[in-house]
Amino acid sequence: MWRTRAQNIRSAAIERMRSCGVQALACLALVSSLWLGESQVSLANSETAAVDRNTTDSQCASSDYRSYYVYSGSEEGNLIALTYDDGPNRRFTPYLIEILMKKQVPATFFFLGKQVAMYPSVAKFVANMGFEIGNHTYSHPNLRKLSQTEIQDELIKAQEIIKSSTGMTPTVLRPPYMLSNRTVVELAQKMGLAIVFWSVDTQDWRPSTTKQQIIEAVMSQVTGGSIILMHDRNTKTLEATEEIIDLLRAKGYEFVTISRLLEEMQASTSGPASPEQE
Numbered sequence: 348m349w350r351t352r353a354q355n356i357r358s359a360a361i362e363r364m365r366s367c368g369v370q371a372l373a374c375l376a377l378v379s380s381l382w383l384g385e386s387q388v389s390l391a392n393s394e395t396a397a398v399d400r401n402t403t404d405s406q407c408a409s410s411d412y413r414s415y416y417v418y419s420g421s422e423e424g425n426l427i428a429l430t431y432d433d434g435p436n437r438r439f440t441p442y443l444i445e446i447l448m449k450k451q452v453p454a455t456f457f458f459l460g461k462q463v464a465m466y467p468s469v470a471k472f473v474a475n476m477g478f479e480i481g482n483h484t485y486s487h488p489n490l491r492k493l494s495q496t497e498i499q500d501e502l503i504k505a506q507e508i509i510k511s512s513t514g515m516t517p518t519v520l521r522p523p524y525m526l527s528n529r530t531v532v533e534l535a536q537k538m539g540l541a542i543v544f545w546s547v548d549t550q551d552w553r554p555s556t557t558k559q560q561i562i563e564a565v566m567s568q569v570t571g572g573s574i575i576l577m578h579d580r581n582t583k584t585l586e587a588t589e590e591i592i593d594l595l596r597a598k599g600y601e602f603v604t605i606s607r608l609l610e611e612m613q614a615s616t617s618g619p620a621s622p623e624q625e
């Protein structure tokens with residue numbers, strides 16, 4: 348059942364990207380040796396540090412596979428998805444859940460396997476409250492620097508600990524730093540995972556980013572189908588979330604999980620998704 352649903356979602360995403368083309372987002376760039384030399388905590392803090400606006404598409408090894416990535420949902424509707432990466436976090440995740448529950452807003456959490464290992468009860472709480480949980484790898488590496496076996500370990504270890512801790516099997520994968528390659532795409536397909544990035548980056552991981560800047564980043568870029576990137580790791584993001592929800596609702600937007608966004612994409616494409624070619 349889960350596998351069938353996951354395959355349908357993936358088919359819809361892939362079909363849409365093939366038929367409609369890929370959005371012209373900033374290309375991906377290599378993580379600098381500076382970042383790679385830092386601790387894992389720093390890496391997890393720098394979700395988008397690798398994105399370099401000056402890097403051209405031809406320099407981007409991921410570009411050949413961009414049609415397999417989801418950056419947003421259908422622009423025609425009013426659905427948008429809030430996503431929170433790098434948790435679960437013992438201090439901030441429960442407060443964020445409280446805010447989202449109070450506002451009755453669904454959201455998607457891209458968990459790190461190592462964080463789930465540290466805080467399994469928080470992970471289970473998130474799942475029990477009905478939120479979607481995605482796979483964000485086990486330890487937040489640059490997957491393009493790893494061997495096939497290492498990539499497999501990162502994806503499978505995260506998948507298994509999320510499943511054993513929450514009872515929920517992720518159907519969506521977000522490679523750290525927006526960095527992916529053919530091996531990641533092929534493994535994700537085998538595991539029934541749609542690869543989902545984002546269309547609105549709040550830059551909330553930067554220490555210098557203020558609550559108001561997070562809000563302005565969202566409000567200045569949001570469209571129907573937006574996938575908004577945030578992190579449940581600081582107070583300003585939680586405070587911004589409360590305001591963003593009210594502002595977006597006032598503009599007529601409806602919040603959904605990533606899976607629901609992908610299902611709506613499938614529904615908005617003409618006819619049923621084509622069979623998988625694997």
Ligand SMILES: [Zn+2]
Nearest residue numbers: 394432433523
């Ligand atoms: Zn991350």
